[in-house]
Every structure is written in structure tokens, then in C-alpha cells.
Amino acid sequence: MSKICVIGTGYVGLVTGTCFADLGNRVVCLDVDESRISRINDGVMPIYEPGLEQLVEQNVHSGRLTFSTNPQEALANAEFAFIAVGTPSGVDGEADLQYVRSAAESIADNVDHPIVVINKSTVPVGTGDWVTDVIKKRRGGTPLEFSVVSNPEFLREGSAINDFMNPDRVVLGSTNREAANQVAQLYLTLRCPILVTDLRTAEMIKYASNAFLATRVSFINEIANMCEELGADVREVSLGMGYDRRIGHAFLDAGLGWGGSCFPKDVKALAHMAVLHGTHPQLLQAVMEINRNQRRRVIFKLRKALGSLNDKVVGVLGLSFKPNTDDIREAPSLEVIHLLLNEGAIVKAYDPQAMENAKAMFSRITLCENPYEVADGADALVLATEWNEFKQLDFERICQLMRRPLILDGRNLWDANALRGMGFTYYGVGHSTQANGE
Numbered sequence: 465m466s467k468i469c470v471i472g473t474g475y476v477g478l479v480t481g482t483c484f485a486d487l488g489n490r491v492v493c494l495d496v497d498e499s500r501i502s503r504i505n506d507g508v509m510p511i512y513e514p515g516l517e518q519l520v521e522q523n524v525h526s527g528r529l530t531f532s533t534n535p536q537e538a539l540a541n542a543e544f545a546f547i548a549v550g551t552p553s554g555v556d557g558e559a560d561l562q563y564v565r566s567a568a569e570s571i572a573d574n575v576d577h578p579i580v581v582i583n584k585s586t587v588p589v590g591t592g593d594w595v596t597d598v599i600k601k602r603r604g605g606t607p608l609e610f611s612v613v614s615n616p617e618f619l620r621e622g623s624a625i626n627d628f629m630n631p632d633r634v635v636l637g638s639t640n641r642e643a644a645n646q647v648a649q650l651y652l653t654l655r656c657p658i659l660v661t662d663l664r665t666a667e668m669i670k671y672a673s674n675a676f677l678a679t680r681v682s683f684i685n686e687i688a689n690m691c692e693e694l695g696a697d698v699r700e701v702s703l704g705m706g707y708d709r710r711i712g713h714a715f716l717d718a719g720l721g722w723g724g725s726c727f728p729k730d731v732k733a734l735a736h737m738a739v740l741h742g743t744h745p746q747l748l749q750a751v752m753e754i755n756r757n758q759r760r761r762v763i764f765k766l767r768k769a770l771g772s773l774n775d776k777v778v779g780v781l782g783l784s785f786k787p788n789t790d791d792i793r794e795a796p797s798l799e800v801i802h803l804l805l806n807e808g809a810i811v812k813a814y815d816p817q818a819m820e821n822a823k824a825m826f827s828r829i830t831l832c833e834n835p836y837e838v839a840d841g842a843d844a845l846v847l848a849t850e851w852n853e854f855k856q857l858d859f860e861r862i863c864q865l866m867r868r869p870l871i872l873d874g875r876n877l878w879d880a881n882a883l884r885g886m887g888f889t890y891y892g893v894g895h896s897t898q899a900n901g902e
């Protein structure tokens with residue numbers, strides 16, 4: 465049993481801490497947000513993540529998992545301190561490291577025994593060395609025996625526990641091989657490949673992985689836009705491509721583009737790093753531009769069908785950046801809604817889990833109880849997130865409720881022919897709007 469402190473109890477920290485506790489370690493999850501910690505202590509999860517509540521409850525009950533806002537208490541006996549705080553975009557697209565700095569400083573202030581500091585936050589290449597300097601500087605003349613290991617996290621919101629427990633790989637980077645091996649011990653029971661490398665390479669692996677996945681999505685979206693003009697069907701193009709084992713099917717679905725708390729800020733931060741070090745990230749720039757454009761195309765399509773959007777009622781189904789999460793950070797829906805409001809449209813919306821977060825974000829849209837309330841009186845319905853709940857809607861009812869039966873299926877979720885058969889005007893992404901002679 466190892467003693468672990470996880471600093472930052474957000475999506476990554478809460479899942480990491482809970483899973484390490486479940487693997488038999490003694491874990492304290494630390495956060496500066498008192499209301500977050502007191503809610504967790506009352507059994508209320510700060511995020512929606514399938515299976516998390518139960519796993520937290522089990523491990524709290526077993527006594528292996530506790531939550532605290534007191535760094536001295538949380539770090540008192542820790543052999544490992546995982547930094548899992550946010551690294552949002554700064555003004556220039558760079559990763560803002562203020563929370564990493566304060567986490568490193570609280571380690572420096574509260575630890576007086578040997579400790580391994582692990583960067584789980586996604587941080588720019590070179591941050592591991594910088595964290596070492598921050599801790600040393602903060603200690604002044606008082607020595608502390610510590611090493612910094614980079615251990616980027618690859619879990620996905622919506623399947624975070626499974627991703628943590630069954631990772632494709634664990635990446636560890638350090639200048640101190642022994643420290644990296646100690647961290648490797650924590651993951652041995654997961655029986656997955658463990659890649660041990662140097663600090664900077666580990667940091668780059670995380671950015672390169674996210675940027676590559678974003679690139680695949682932007683690539684297929686560029687192909688989708690060509691398909692619309694050329695009369696091909698991108699859904700079958702991606703299937704046909706994906707069967708090639710060199711390519712594979714993942715991240716090859718055309719739609720409204722990538723969003724969320726990671727891809728946008730990480731692609732931006734990687735591009736920023738490149739520019740700062742004198743290389744020209746032209747592929748990354750194009751990947752971001754295609755993604756922005758994918759949202760704008762929703763407006764172009766609606767304008768084509770409805771003319772001016774001023775005073776038109778547009779319903780949006782799905783607000784979270786993907787299904788099975790309540791996270792709306794950089795969700796495609798937000799940008800689409802923003803563009804719609806700029807055009808003077810009246811926006812109604814519904815999401816199965818993200819309504820609380822949406823309430824805090826939007827004052828100018830009507831949040832509805834269900835998809836039918838969204839459709840009621842709408843001139844168009846836009847599907848932004850492909851939640852399971854939206855797969856089997858009562859479209860006859862929706863058709864009657866809408867002022868104009870116009871659907872823009874931003875995730876290619878629905879059967880275009882069936883909907884057209886019911887009288888809808890249907891637009892998908894990357895397949896002809898006048899498909900099969902309809």
C-alpha cells in the first residue's frame with residue numbers, strides 16, 4: 465500500500481485518486497475549492513462520470529480514500545504527490561501554469577520527507593524542469609529530497625474509470641530513473657505497457673497524441689465538406705478508410721468538430737510552443753481553422769434553408785462536448801449557439817446532463833426539460849451532441865411540434881431517408897443534401 469496525495473480534485477484528480485484507492489493505496493485528494501470538497505464529503509459528485517459515485521463511496525467506506533482542503537494534512541505522509549490541477553489556455557494560447565505553480569509551492573511548503581512529485585496535468589514541454597526549480601526556489605536554503613516524474617493522463621471523460629483501469633499505455637518521464645520506476649510500481653497491477661522515457665519526451669507524447677486525434681477529426685471534416693459538394697457520402701468514406709488497419713476507425717467521424725476541456729487548449733498550446741521555438745506549426749493551424757469553420761457551416765446551412773436567422777427559433781439538442789459527460793468546456797454547441805445569437809436567432813436547448821453547467825453559461829437562451837419542448841415552435845433543430853437519449857426520438861411528434869420541420873444533424877446520428885420520408889428537410893454532415901434523388 466502506497467501513500468498518495470492527489471492535488472486537484474477535478475475530472476482527472478478525482479478519478480485518479482479514487483482509482484488508486486481502489487487499487488489498494490491510501491489516497492488523500494486535495495483541493496483549494498472548499499465547496500467542492502465539502503460536497504464530495506457529503507456524497508455529492510462535482511462532475512457527472514458514469515460509475516464514479518459508487519467507486520468513491522466504496523473507497524471512502526473502506527477508509528482508503530479521503531478528501532481535504534488542508535495541504536499540510538494531505539501531504540503529511542505522502543510518498544507520491546500527483547499534480548492534477550487545470551492548465552487552461554492563457555491569453556496567447558499558451559498553457560497557463562499558475563495552478564501548477566501553486567500546487568508545486570504547496571508541496572515545497574508542506575513536505576519535509578522524501579517525495580516523488582508527479583505531473584499528471586497536461587503541461588508544456590520543459591514544465592517538469594520548471595516544477596523542480598519552483599520547488600527548490602520556494603524552499604530557499606532548506607533542502608528537500610524529491611524527484612519530478614511526468615505521467616500524462618489519457619483518460620476520456622465519459623469512460624474515465626475504465627480508461628484509468630485499462631489504459632492502452634502508461635507514460636512516465638523523468639531524469640531520475642529510480643523515481644520513474646517507483647511510479648511504475650503503482651501501475652503494475654494494471655498489466656499494461658509502461659513506457660519510461662525522459663521528462664520532455666513524456667510531456668511531448670501527451671500533446672502529440674491529442675493533436676494527432678484532433679487532426680484526424682479535422683481531416684475527415686475537410687473530406688466531409690468536399691463530399692457535400694461532390695455527391696459522395698463521408699460516412700461510407702470513413703468506413704472504407706477505417707477498415708484499413710493502418711488507418712483504423714477511431715476519430716474518423718465527420719461532425720461539428722472537436723471540443724472539450726483538452727483538445728482545443730492542447731492543440732493551441734502545442735502550436736504556441738512551436739512558434740515560440742521558431743518552428744511553423746502549419747498543420748496545427750489548419751487543424752484549428754477547419755474546426756472553427758465546421759461550426760460556421762451550421763449557420764451557412766441554416767441561412768440557406770431559412771434565409772435570415774433573425775427572430776427564427778432554433779432548437780439545440782446536446783450541450784456537452786460529447787455524450788456521457790456534463791462538461792461543456794469548448795463544446796461545439798457553445799460556438800454554434802454564440803453564432804446563432806449573433807444572427808438574432810432565438811435559441812432553445814436541452815442536454816441530459818449539462819443543464820446546470822449551461823445555466824451558469826447562458827442567460828439568453830431558453831433551457832428546456834426535454835427534446836420535445838425544444839422542438840415546440842422551432843424553425844430548425846440542430847443536433848450538437850450524440851447522446852443515446854437522442855437516438856430514438858418520436859420524430860412524428862417532433863414534426864408536428866416544429867413550426868418548420870428542418871433538421872440539421874451535426875453528428876450524422878439519424879436516418880436521413882426516414883426523416884425525409886416523414887416530411888423533414890434534413891441536412892447531415894458530409895453527405896449530399898439531395899441524396900438518392902430525394
Ligand SMILES: NC(=O)c1ccc[n+]([C@@H]2O[C@H](COP(=O)([O-])OP(=O)(O)OC[C@H]3O[C@@H](n4cnc5c(N)ncnc54)[C@H](O)[C@@H]3O)[C@@H](O)[C@H]2O)c1
Nearest residue numbers: 472474475476495496497549550551563566567585586617
Ligand atoms: N478532463 C480530462 O478529460 C483530461 C484528460 C487528460 C488530461 N487532462 C489534464 O489534466 C489536468 C486537470 O484537468 P481537469 O479536467 O481534471 O481539471 P479541472 O478543472 O476539472 O480540475 C482542476 C482542479 O484543481 C483544483 N486546483 C487548482 N489549483 C489547486 C491547488 N493549488 N491545490 C489544489 N487544488 C487545486 C481546482 O479547484 C479544480 O478542482 C489538465 O492539465 C488537463 O489538461 C484532463
